[in-house]
Amino acid sequence: MxxxxxxxxxxxxxxxxxxxxxxxxxxxxxxxxxxxxxxxxxxxxxxxxxxxxxxxxxxxxxxxxxxxxxxxxxxxxxxxxxxxxxxxxxxxxxxxxxxxxxxxxxxxxxxxxxxxxxxxxxxxxxxxxGATPVVDGGLWLDSLDEEVRDAFAAGIRYTQNLHDGFGLGRGWRQTFETDDRAVVEAFLDQGEFDWKWMPDGGLRVISPIRPATLKHPHSGTEVWFNQADHFHPAALGDETARELAQILPAEELPQSVTFADGGPIPDAYVRHVHDRGLEVAxxxxxxxxxxxxxxxxxxxxxxxxxxxxxxxxxxxxx
Known part of the structure; x- marks a missing residue:
């Protein structure tokens, strides 16, 4: 070897x-x-x-x-x-x-x-x-501006609107790889999600507060560990985000994210996290x-x- x-x-x-x-x-x-x-x-x-x-x-x-x-x-x-x-x-x-x-x-x-x-x-x-970029989570965290790290310190909350077969984004059957509502409900209850079946057969899922960082279980290193930029409309690009905003209110987007207190995450913070991660990868x-x-x-x-x-x-x- x-x-x-x-x-x-x-x-x-x-x-x-x-x-x-x-x-x-x-x-x-x-x-x-x-x-x-x-x-x-x-x-x-x-x-x-x-x-x-x-x-x-x-x-x-x-x-x-x-x-x-x-x-x-x-x-x-x-x-x-x-x-x-x-x-x-x-x-x-x-x-x-x-x-x-x-x-x-x-x-x-x-x-x-x-x-x-x-x-x-x-x-x-x-x-x-087609490379797969990989980034050290501790370096990613350290690369972020202090203002951004501080803003995320209290955690974040994710929302998903999963359709019943037709619509924007993913459906709940795809997401949970099952047709059985009881299986989905058991999974969500285990994770302490707030969830609701919608009149059109879709499913709204709101996470409990999730940390923005995590300590690695073996090394103890604190790492950036969240997907706020993936859930935030700003990650879609300005034009796509504007088009979605004209079609749907924020709470009805296929996925969205807020700070722990429900406050909006500034677009600039999302772009900063997105760009720094790719830069240091x-x-x-x-x-x-x-x-x-x-x-x-x-x-x-x-x-x-x-x-x-x-x-x-x-x-x-x-």
Whole structure:
């Protein structure tokens, strides 16, 4: 095995890259590397993100690789991004148009139960661009202006309006991967959400107050950990936000966010968080057969725009 060492210094952090040394590739090569490492969980806790380069894992072997790297795989329950489920709790990565940048975020940080690890697999090399930027959550927090950090200190509250099959955004069946209202209600009650079935069959969900930052359970480092910029209309761009505001009042948007006291979050704060996260991120470029595993609390991730084909699959674990 050869590796390109990452660093735990936030200013110079980058993912650890591992490569095969014996010539053995595929899932068998990864198993060989992991045998030499010992406890992969300890390695990931230290390095925050690990990239497996040149192992040339075939798509038919992805499940085997996931079994090695991603115990206790989770469904994408309460997810907000458009994805296609491929089986075995493996999904396509976010299916937003390829010209769009997907800003930095920690998966499901707005919910009450988020994955500890995320797994990425490149099935098709991007024609151009298409990197997955990753950002050290402590560095992201430190990069924000003090005024912004202070404003978010009391926490935030998210609102979702999930349609019954037709409408803007996602429907509640997509979001919770079920047709059973009782299953949805049990999930929301467990998370202490305020929820209401609407006359048109849709579902309004209001979160309890969520923290804007979180202390990592192992390192104790405080990290930026929320998706305020993803839920805020300002993240859509001025023109789209204006068009939505003409159609719907704020409380009826597919998703929105306020400060803990219900006060509006200024557009400038949202753009600041969005821009700083992307500015301090490190791009992970993709080649077919590459894998990456990240600590979902320590590290945020996103997507750069791309041209041509790009197919990256994702999975997550508790």
């Amino acid at each position: 050869t590796d390109t060492r990452g660093t735990t210094d936030p200013e110079n952090w980058k993912p650890l890259e591992l490569r095969p040394e014996s010539g053995r590739t595929g899932a068998a090569g990864i198993r060989e590397v992991l045998t030499g490492i010992g406890d992969f969980g300890e390695l990931l806790a230290r390095e925050k993100a690990v990239v497996f380069r040149d192992f040339d894992v075939a798509e038919r072997d992805v499940e085997t690789a996931m079994d090695l790297l991603l115990p206790n795989r989770l469904a994408y329950t309460h997810g907000t991004s458009p994805r296609t489920k491929l089986g075995g709790n493996l999904y396509t990565s976010t299916e937003y148009p390829q010209h769009m940048t997907i800003a930095m975020h920690n998966e499901l940080s707005y919910s009450h139960h988020w994955p500890e690890r995320l797994f990425f697999y490149c099935a098709t090399t991007p024609g151009s661009g 490190v791009d992970v470029d993709w080649r077919q057969g590459d894998l990456m595993v990240i600590d979902n609390v320590a590290v945020g991730h996103g997507r750069r725009p791309f041209g041509g084909d790009r197919r990256v699959l994702v999975a997550m674990s508790g």
